[in-house]
Amino acid sequence: MQRVNISRRDFIKICIKTTALMGLPYGMYTKVAEAAEKVVKPPVVWLHFQECTGCSESLLRSNHPGLSEFILDLVSLEYHETLMAGSGTQAEKSLQNAVTEYKDSYILVIEGAIPTKENGVYCQIGGKTALELLDEMAKNAVGIISIGTCASYGGIQAVEPNPTGAVGVWDIIKDKSIINIPGCPPNPYNFLSVILYYLTFNKFPKLDKSNRPLFAYGRKIHEHCERRPHFDAGRFAEKYGDEGHKNGYCLYKLGCKGPSTFANCSVLRFNDVGVWPVSVGHPCIGCTEHSILFKKSIDEKVQIHNPTPPDTYPTTKPIERGKGADTITAAVVGTVAGAALGAGAVLAKKLPKEDDCEKEN
Ligand code: FSX
Ligand code: SF4
Ligand code: F3S
Numbered sequence: 001m002q003r004v005n006i007s008r009r010d011f012i013k014i015c016i017k018t019t020a021l022m023g024l025p026y027g028m029y030t031k032v033a034e035a036a037e038k039v040v041k042p043p044v045v046w047l048h049f050q051e052c053t054g055c056s057e058s059l060l061r062s063n064h065p066g067l068s069e070f071i072l073d074l075v076s077l078e079y080h081e082t083l084m085a086g087s088g089t090q091a092e093k094s095l096q097n098a099v100t101e102y103k104d105s106y107i108l109v110i111e112g113a114i115p116t117k118e119n120g121v122y123c124q125i126g127g128k129t130a131l132e133l134l135d136e137m138a139k140n141a142v143g144i145i146s147i148g149t150c151a152s153y154g155g156i157q158a159v160e161p162n163p164t165g166a167v168g169v170w171d172i173i174k175d176k177s178i179i180n181i182p183g184c185p186p187n188p189y190n191f192l193s194v195i196l197y198y199l200t201f202n203k204f205p206k207l208d209k210s211n212r213p214l215f216a217y218g219r220k221i222h223e224h225c226e227r228r229p230h231f232d233a234g235r236f237a238e239k240y241g242d243e244g245h246k247n248g249y250c251l252y253k254l255g256c257k258g259p260s261t262f263a264n265c266s267v268l269r270f271n272d273v274g275v276w277p278v279s280v281g282h283p284c285i286g287c288t289e290h291s292i293l294f295k296k297s298i299d300e301k302v303q304i305h306n307p308t309p310p311d312t313y314p315t316t317k318p319i320e321r322g323k324g325a326d327t328i329t330a331a332v333v334g335t336v337a338g339a340a341l342g343a344g345a346v347l348a349k350k351l352p353k354e355d356d357c358e359k360e361n
Contacts (some may be wrong), residue, residue, distance in 0.1 A: 004069035011036070014070055018193045021268065022205070023215045035199035036074060042199065043106040045098050045137060046080040049123050049130040050157045050166055051112030055148035056082050058185040058270075067272075071192050074199065078106065081125070092126045099140055107198070108141035110134065110169050113150040113157040117165030134172060143177040143204055144169055147191060152180035152211070153290035168290075170211060179204050180211040184287040187268050190216045210290065212262070217288060221266040222258035225278055227251065240281075251278060255299040257286035 001011050012029070015036060019029040048056075060068045060083075077083065078098035079091070086094060098106060112130075115122035120129035128136075138144060146169045149155040157166035170178045181190050194213055197205045205213040222228065230236070230250040237245035237254055245254075252259070258266075261284055265276040277284055286292030286302075296302070 001070075001073065004073055006070055006073075011070070014067065014192075015196075018189065018196050021189060021193045021215065021264070022197055028200075032196055032200050036196060038199060041074065041076040042195075043078050043098060043102040044075040044080075044109055045078050045095065045106050045141070046083075046109040046111065047130075047133060047137060048081050048125075049110065049112035049114050049134075049151070050164070051148060051150045051155070053082060053111070054185040055111045055151075056080075059188040059191065067188060067192070071188065071195070074192075074195055075107070078102065095126075095137075099137070103140045105142055106140070107195075108137050108144045109147055110144060110151040111147050113154045113166035113168060114172060115157070115164035115166050116172075117163070122164040131172070134169065138169075138173045138176055141176060143179065143198075144173060145191070145194060146170065146178060146180045146182075146211075148186055149182040149184045149287055149290070149293055152182040153293075155184060156294055159294045177204050178211055179207065179213060181216075182210075182212060182288040182290070183263065184293065186288075187216075187265065187270060189268055190264070208262070210262075212288070216264050216268075217262045219262065219264070220259060221261050221263050221278070221284060224266040225258055226266070227278060237281075245281060251281070251283040252301065252304075254283045255285075255297070255301055256283035257289070257292050257296065257302050258284045259304050260292060260302040261286045261289050263288040 001008070012033065015033040016026070016029045019026065019032050022032075024032070046056075059071060079095045081091070084091060084094070112123075114120070114130045114134055116131060120131035123130040125133060146152045150157060150166075151169055153168040154162070154166045154171075155168075157164060158168075168180070170180065179194055181194065183190070190213070193216065194205060197213075197215075205215055208214050208217055210217070222231075225231075227248060227250045230248070231252060235244060235247075235249040237249045237251055239245065240254065245251075250256070256278065258278065265284070266278065269276045269279070283298065285298055286296070292302070
């Protein structure tokens with residue numbers, strides 16, 4: 001760690017943060033740290049298919065001291081087209097060497113979707129299609145991590161009419177543990193935590209029905225959103241740049257998919273400066289949800305309850321002392337309607353959810 005400029009203090013801080021993220025008791029961070037210090041690193045083969053490389057970028061451009069170095073030091077990266085120094089036949093040889101040397105023990109990381117039409121001709125590396133490469137490399141892997149929404153579910157490539165027949169890894173490989181870490185791009189800490197979980201417990205974490213680690217995707221972002229009090233009080237931004245938007249009101253009416261999106265963005269945040277889409281005024285577009293991302297337009301509202309116009313979204317104004325009853329009534333109606341929306345969300349939370357189911361992996 002010192003070699004890659006990570007101080008003991010930073011090392012412990014990252015271990016504590018990931019321990020909390022994995023939902024483990026605080027004291028477990030010592031076990032996580034021990035696992036991270038293991039001399040034998042798990043070999044990782046990382047393949048790129050149809051994607052923008054944003055997943056690797058988000059991991060490498062993190063500005064937390066040494067996070068990318070930390071991640072890259074945890075594993076033995078045998079092959080990664082964007083990062084490796086070798087190219088051409090030299091690179092292909094290192095891929096074959098990895099398969100021979102680490103048969104049945106390497107973790108296969110896939111970034112990007114896999115085109116399936118015309119026998120997969122739309123993505124080829126070293127003369128092999130992504131389909132062939134995935135099939136070949138999956139056979140001898142101990143497990144597969146699909147990083148990003150593209151590798152998990154097809155992502156932007158799979159948008160109708162999906163000209164290349166792009167799909168996610170789990171649509172093709174059926175006989176391996178597949179851990180989906182969706183997000184476009186995903187938070188690097190979620191990837192780091194899956195690796196640390198594997199190193200600590202020698203198995204992959206529990207997954208939801210969409211094969212996402214429950215510790216990271218077990219709750220809706222709406223539950224911990226800082227704009228939630230505005231949602232509950234019926235205070236919404238109506239248009240970009242209006243007073244509500246400037247005042248940090250809830251973005252539901254601008255199409256925020258937070259009430260239907262399972263992810264930890266509102267808690268974990270991005271770039272180590274505490275931001276996430278909603279905090280900077282953009283509605284969540286549900287980038288971790290295969291039924292939402294690129295399927296619902298940005299301004300389309302997700303259903304929370306059956307709205308009963310016209311008082312579902314009343315205009316709300318701050319209650320000012322000494323003002324007429326109208327203003328107060330508007331605010332009170334707004335609060336009641338907002339509470340109804342909130343109650344709808346709470347009720348929905350108690351109903352069985354598609355992703356509530358846990359899977360042993
Ligand atoms: Fe996809 Fe990754 Fe979106 Fe890009 O490479 S998840 S297009 S941000 O980054 O695969
Ligand atoms: Fe936050 Fe969006 Fe939920 Fe509003 S709808 S509280 S902005 S997650
Ligand atoms: Fe994606 Fe929504 Fe989080 S768009 S990054 S799931 S806030």
